[in-house]
Amino acid sequence: MKLALVVPGGVDRGGERRVIPALLHFIARLAQAHEVHVFALRQEAKPARWPLAGATIHNVGEGWTRWRAIRAIAAEHRRAPFDRIHAIFSGPCGQVAVAAGLWLHCPTLVHIAGGELVALRDIRYGGRQNWRGRLCEALVLRCADQVTAASAPIIDILHRLGIDAQRVPLGVDLAAWPPQSPRRRPAGPxxxxxxxxxxxxxxxxxxxxxxxxxxxxxxxxxxxxxxxxxxxxxxxxxxxxxxxxxxxxxxxxxxxxxxxxxxxxxxxxxxxxxxxxxxxxxxxxxxxxxxxxxxxxxxxxxxxxxxxxxxxxxxxxxxxxxxxxxxxxxxxxxxxxxxxxxxxxxEDADHTARAFEALYLSVRDAPALPVRLRR
Structure with missing residues (x-):
């Protein structure tokens, strides 16, 4: 499959700083079997492209970011069509993925990975702090072909909002982070x-x-x-x-x-x-x-x-x-x-990749917009 991943960042060209480790592990596993293009909204200020973890990173950069990200996905789609478009995080990433999917008639998946569904107004955090944020999230989640989240509490929130969703944790790469048996604590602080x-x-x-x-x-x-x-x-x-x-x-x-x-x-x-x-x-x-x-x-x-x-x-x-x-x-x-x-x-990184690959296969080709809206 040819896959488009839409991410806020976390894919710095150096691979160590300004990265999201679980995201890199996931990308590396997908890239072993699929052609993976990652569209990073704001990794760097200016548009750029580089290889990382077996994938091609398309950095969109600042200024009309969402619109230019959609156009970048469409341009790569014209070279060879994407089979699935997958947003890791909703919010702007979900908006880009769903809009591109509707335009290109390509199935889309949205993974809730942060505060997209909460409103902590006292610290100005969360995607549902005002009516505009709530409306955007409602549209994204109802237009996506599949919605996932890392943990059960987020799945519960989605179900209360009337969204069918599956739990898929972003797991640890056991090769890069090898297991170590729990050890008894010695005396001292x-x-x-x-x-x-x-x-x-x-x-x-x-x-x-x-x-x-x-x-x-x-x-x-x-x-x-x-x-x-x-x-x-x-x-x-x-x-x-x-x-x-x-x-x-x-x-x-x-x-x-x-x-x-x-x-x-x-x-x-x-x-x-x-x-x-x-x-x-x-x-x-x-x-x-x-x-x-x-x-x-x-x-x-x-x-x-x-x-x-x-x-x-x-x-x-x-x-x-x-x-x-x-x-x-x-x-x-x-x-x-x-x-x-x-x-x-x-539920390690291999489990994460297998779970998402199964979901890529389970979603059907995208019909027209009125049919895709969730009820």
Whole structure:
């Protein structure tokens, strides 16, 4: 098959920075059996093209991006027709994929991978914050031939909106991120890790207050925080204010190769997000034998309590309680780690590619627009 993938970015020509690892693993697997063209809306400012992971990347660039992306897909379609058009993320990517699919009479798939279906207005996050966003998402999801999402909570939202959807996690490449058996924690301070960009939706404010509560209870720990700072040092200043400067290291961005030893040295991953469709880092930690405590979103919500412990989003006291509970019970920590690892390895990158390939085959050639609109 000839496939068009529409993505916001995550496909930098260097293959290490400004990438989405799960996306690269998926592209590489598809490219082994299919001709894959990836249309990145804003990877770089100017239009460009380069090879990556066996696929051809078409960077659309800034300025009338959606319209130019549709035209770029149509131009490549004229060279040789696409069999399927697949948006990873809805929002602008879904709009481009569906519009191109309708124009070219090509089946389309849309994968919900972020905050497309939520409205967190206090932090200006989500695709459904106003009527225009809700209308755009409704049109995209009802015109797509197949809708998927990474985790059960997102599937539940789609079902409540009247959209039939299938769960397809974006899995870990077990060759690039090899499994490691869970290990018993030695004596001494617990080593915690948090991997996420510093931003409002990841909610490091709640994370640091939970850590301050742990410190107040006399629990010994250190934490590595890995991720790009988008808040101009606000979280680092909060850590100092809360007396956590000697407990928390802010390491900034790390490549996958740099992240791996940090993850393997940790005893517990802690996530504090207000919303997640995944996150992939939960799966990476599980494969590395590290259990997770976090807020009840995405995979965390569907894995709890057998393979993760959760607290309500924004509740740092409950998050601190959950962390303390796991650190105080080593048998529980190992039980969570083994259960999480089994789940993550069942749904690895190979599983992701097989699931999407099956969906590509299951959707039929696209009829005219009035027939395709979902009821």
């Amino acid at each position: 617990a080593r915690l890790i948090h991997v996420a960009s510093l931003n409002r939706v990841k909610d490091q404010h709640t994370l640091l207050h939970a850590l301050a509560a742990l410190k107040g209870r006399g629990i010994e720990f250190t934490m590595d925080v890995v991720g790009v700072d988008t808040l101009a040092g606000q979280i680092q200043r909060l850590a100092t204010t809360l007396g956590l400067a000697s407990h928390v290291r802010f390491l900034g961005f790390r490549t996958q190769r740099e992240l791996r030893p940090l993850m393997c040295a940790a005893h517990l991953l802690v996530m504090s997000s207000r919303h997640e469709a995944g996150p992939l880092v939960l799966l990476e930690a599980a494969v590395a034998g590290i259990p997770t405590v976090g807020t009840a979103v995405g995979h965390l919500a569907e894995w709890s309590p057998a393979a993760a412990l959760t607290a309500p989003p924004g509740d740092w006291i409950a998050l601190a309680d959950a962390i303390e509970h796991v650190l105080a019970d080593e048998d529980l920590r190992l039980q969570l780690a083994w259960s999480a690892q089994r789940r993550a390895m069942r």
